[in-house]
Amino acid sequence: MEIEINNLQHSFPGKPEREALAEINCQIKPGQFVAIVGPSGCGKSTFLRLIANLLEPSGGEILLDGKAPVEIAAQRRIAWMSQSPALLPWLTVGENVALAQRFRPQVSQPGLSAEEALRRVGLRDDLNAYPSMLSGGMQQRLALARILTMDADLWLMDEPFSALDELTRERLTIELLELWRPLQPTVLWVTHHIYEAIRLADRILVMSPAPGRLVGDIQVNLPYPRNEPAPAFQSLLLDLRAMLGQVSKQIAL
Amino acid sequence: MNNRHSEIAAWVMILVFLALWELGVRMLQIPPYLLPAPSVVLQTLIANPAVYARATFITVGEALTGLFLGVLAGAVLAAFLTLFPGLENGVMTLAILVKSTPLVAVAPLLTLWLGFGVLPKIIITGLLTFFPVLVNILSGLHQIDPALMDLFQSWRANRWDIFWHLRLPSALPYLFAALKISAPLALIGAVVAEWTGASGGLGKTMWMAYTNLNLPFLFAAILILAVIGAFLYRFLVWIEKRTVFWVQPLQE
Numbered sequence: 001m002e003i004e005i006n007n008l009q010h011s012f013p014g015k016p017e018r019e020a021l022a023e024i025n026c027q028i029k030p031g032q033f034v035a036i037v038g039p040s041g042c043g044k045s046t047f048l049r050l051i052a053n054l055l056e057p058s059g060g061e062i063l064l065d066g067k068a069p070v071e072i073a074a075q076r077r078i079a080w081m082s083q084s085p086a087l088l089p090w091l092t093v094g095e096n097v098a099l100a101q102r103f104r105p106q107v108s109q110p111g112l113s114a115e116e117a118l119r120r121v122g123l124r125d126d127l128n129a130y131p132s133m134l135s136g137g138m139q140q141r142l143a144l145a146r147i148l149t150m151d152a153d154l155w156l157m158d159e160p161f162s163a164l165d166e167l168t169r170e171r172l173t174i175e176l177l178e179l180w181r182p183l184q185p186t187v188l189w190v191t192h193h194i195y196e197a198i199r200l201a202d203r204i205l206v207m208s209p210a211p212g213r214l215v216g217d218i219q220v221n222l223p224y225p226r227n228e229p230a231p232a233f234q235s236l237l238l239d240l241r242a243m244l245g246q247v248s249k250q251i252a253l
Numbered sequence: 254m255n256n257r258h259s260e261i262a263a264w265v266m267i268l269v270f271l272a273l274w275e276l277g278v279r280m281l282q283i284p285p286y287l288l289p290a291p292s293v294v295l296q297t298l299i300a301n302p303a304v305y306a307r308a309t310f311i312t313v314g315e316a317l318t319g320l321f322l323g324v325l326a327g328a329v330l331a332a333f334l335t336l337f338p339g340l341e342n343g344v345m346t347l348a349i350l351v352k353s354t355p356l357v358a359v360a361p362l363l364t365l366w367l368g369f370g371v372l373p374k375i376i377i378t379g380l381l382t383f384f385p386v387l388v389n390i391l392s393g394l395h396q397i398d399p400a401l402m403d404l405f406q407s408w409r410a411n412r413w414d415i416f417w418h419l420r421l422p423s424a425l426p427y428l429f430a431a432l433k434i435s436a437p438l439a440l441i442g443a444v445v446a447e448w449t450g451a452s453g454g455l456g457k458t459m460w461m462a463y464t465n466l467n468l469p470f471l472f473a474a475i476l477i478l479a480v481i482g483a484f485l486y487r488f489l490v491w492i493e494k495r496t497v498f499w500v501q502p503l504q505e
Contacts, residue, residue, distance in 0.1 A: 052407055053406075053407075054403055054406055054407065073407070073409050074409050076408065076409060078407060079407070080403065080404060080407030082400055082403060083400075084398075084400035086398070086400040086401050086403065086404040088401070088418070088419070088422070089499035089500075090422045090425075090497075090498075090499050099418060100408070102414075103408035103409070103410060103414075130498075130499065132499060156407075
């Protein structure tokens with residue numbers, strides 16, 4: 001899905017009014033995997049929520065394939081995933097995926113079956129388990145299976161793995177790449193792990209501290225799998241570090 | 254894992270309490286018209302099985318019917334207010350008005366209007382149990398995990414889907430919390446309503462025994478009520494564990 005953002009602004013009401021996003025302009029090509037990084041509280045999540053139509057922007061416009069997010073959301077072409085796996089504890093693993101399927105677009109050809117989605121995330125044997133019986137990593141896998149089965153062409157992911165332990169997070173990050181590749185939806189992925197941003201994304205957007213604006217836009221043209229020791233990887237990492245360091249200095253001032 | 258132990262401890266405490274009571278009454282030679290010994294109460298109960306069975310049947314019937322209607326009304330109203338939130342303020346003001354009216358004061362009136370039958374008792378019981386159910390279920394329907402709400406909103410689920418798939422299951426634990434409050438209230442409601450005039454029931458039995466200073470008879474009725482109340486509560490806990498298995502019940 002093509003994304004076009006023009007002069008996007010957002011403020012949260014209150015006294016004083018809190019400006020979350022200053023002015024964001026960008027264009028994202030269909031099928032791109034875009035990571036959004038920035039200091040905490042910079043409005044990354046707000047940015048994502050605005051695109052997901054979970055929030056109304058205070059100003060500017062968002063165009064998804066030339067249309068307003070509310071229209072695209074109504075066509076159920078957006079899949080949402082956050083730090084919380086957001087599973088329904090009274091439904092089994094299989095039922096959780098089946099419920100998501102109720103909300104996929106009716107017009108398109110049927111997407112992945114619940115069973116196939118669960119197989120791809122390695123949960124096929126847990127079809128009849130309840131979410132409370134799963135580990136944190138498995139719960140997020142289930143949330144991923146739900147996204148796979150939604151058949152959406154835009155995945156919005158708000159730090160999906162940041163509540164997990166280091167090892168699980170790294171493994172799931174790699175798995176996410178494997179899951180994304182055959183389907184090639186457009187992905188906007190908010191993260192604060194810059195290693196993972198480089199490992200996965202085609203493009204990295206860097207945001208300033210609140211009120212957030214885009215201060216960096218890095219294309220990552222490295223072949224997969226991307227290995228940390230590779231010089232190209234390291235030079236990108238240094239660039240990104242420097243950029244974030246400069247941005248953080250602005251906070252200090 | 255400590256369940257077994259606390260169970261045994263509870264029974265031991267009850268037995269110790271009864272033993273002390275029995276001993277105290279015998280040693281101090283308290284007359285039965287002031288405080289009958291537990292053994293005398295039990296003998297009274299065993300000597301009059303038909304009387305007590307009939308009275309229990311009536312009172313429990315009233316209490317459960319009233320409880321059922323109160324819960325039904327509270328749950329339906331809570332669902333209605335959630336689906337049509339514009340009505341909430343008006344209806345809740347009315348509900349609080351009903352709640353703040355002392356129902357014990359209304360009971361004699363209902364008896365006066367509707368007679369000595371079971372109907373006024375069911376109405377009192379229903380009114381008494383309605384409010385806790387309404388308030389609990391209403392807050393259950395509203396207190397939704399924000400991450401789950403985001404998910405349903407991202408799916409563009411309509412309010413019926415949100416109600417059916419998200420709010421209703423989320424409110425079930427609150428329903429059980431309400432039932433555990435309301436079930437004892439239902440027994441109280443039925444008994445108090447019977448005191449204001451009834452043709453039968455445990456409340457009526459208590460009242461008759463009281464006016465005759467037949468305290469063993471009175472205590473036997475209290476014993477039945479206590480046992481039924483405890484049984485009802487445990488029954489609810491038992492169902493709760495199986496119905497809302499995803500929630501760790503609070504220790505009460």
